[in-house]
Amino acid sequence: MTSPTVSREAYGEASARLAAETATATAPQLVTVADEILSVAGLLRSDLRLRRALTDPSRPGADRAELIKSLLSGKVSKATVDTISTLVTGRFARPGQLLDATEHLGVDALLTSAERDGKLGDVEDELFRFGQISSGDSALAAALSDASxxxxxxxxxxxxxxxxxxxPATFRLVEVALTGFGGRGFAASLNRLVEATAEKRDREVAYVTVAKPLTEAEEQSLAGKLSAVYGRDVSLKVDVVPSVLGGVSVRVGSDLYDGTVQRKLNAAKQAFA
Incomplete structure (x- = not known):
């Protein structure tokens, strides 16, 4: 998993190093590494001077690697030290990109731990359900998004x-969303983490809005049609919203297919306005 805002080459090299260092790690061991990497992300978030020093293009990559090693050695695992030191040898256009890359590495380690534990699908569903719960409760949504x-x-x-x-990975990922994953707000961070989990399973996420619950047969039929369109398996995330009255709205990435009665009524009102 990577992001358009990070140095792809640097991220790719660090991701490969992390995979090599943790190839035989158990799920709990990977959780420890993930927590360490996310702690490094927290350090970078709070220390702009450090971010600048670790992305200074006038400073050789080896020097930047030695700087982070001096800060981390003896405090975190060898896998974390080697991964982050590999990352900082790369070039970043701005200091914030290093933070983004570090966060992505920590999240990927968490997802890999869930994958090795056979729980990745559960994590994806739990993240989505919590997103529904929080967005459906205005007081809870405000409390979780309150930066003050x-x-x-x-x-x-x-x-x-x-x-x-x-x-456990679900809880930790929600914590990551609270910090503003990739600079996003809480709700957007949570959605991105749902999608990242699906990507780890080589799936697309389809957000489906309907007026009443779909039957199992209807879900299977819709998933099959979308899989044929996108050339990979699709995870349906169904939200029941009675106010749409009928029909179905489907969003996959930037693609939106809105066939709800509500949309058609709105279109008719605009036509007569």
Whole structure:
């Protein structure tokens, strides 16, 4: 998993190093590495001077690697030190890209841990369901998105809601969303993490809005049609919204297919306006 805002070459080399270093790691061991990498991301987020020093184009890559090694060695695992030192030898157009890349590496390690534990599909569904719950409760959505509240307060709120009710990776990924994954707001971060989880499973995500629940046969039929269009398996994320009245709306990436009665009524109103 990568992002259009990070140096693809640097990210690719660091991702390959992480995969090599953790090739035989167990799921719990990968969780530890992921937590370490995300802690490094937290350090970078809070220290602009460090981000600038680690992305300074006038400084040789080897020097930047030695700087991060001096900060991390003895505090985190060898896999984390080697991965981050590999990352900082690359070139980034701006300091924020290094933070983005580090976050992506931590998230990918978490997803790999869930994959090795056979729980990746559960994590994807749990992230989506929590997104539905939070967006459907205006007070909860406001509390989770409130940048003026401390991160620890919002994490405690999520912990009260999710601890022991979801996969550990799900809880940790929601924490990542609270910090603003890739510079996004909470809701957008959560959606991106759902999509990243699907990508890890080599799937597209289709957000489906309907007035009433689809039957299992209808879901299978829709998933099959979308898979044929996109050339890969599709994960349906169905949201039941009675106000759409009927029909179905489907969004896959930037593609939107809106056949709801609500849309047709709105179009008719505009035509007569």
């Amino acid at each position: 509240a401390s991160l620890s307060e919002r994490v405690k709120l999520v912990e009260d809601l999710l601890k022991s009710k979801t996969q």
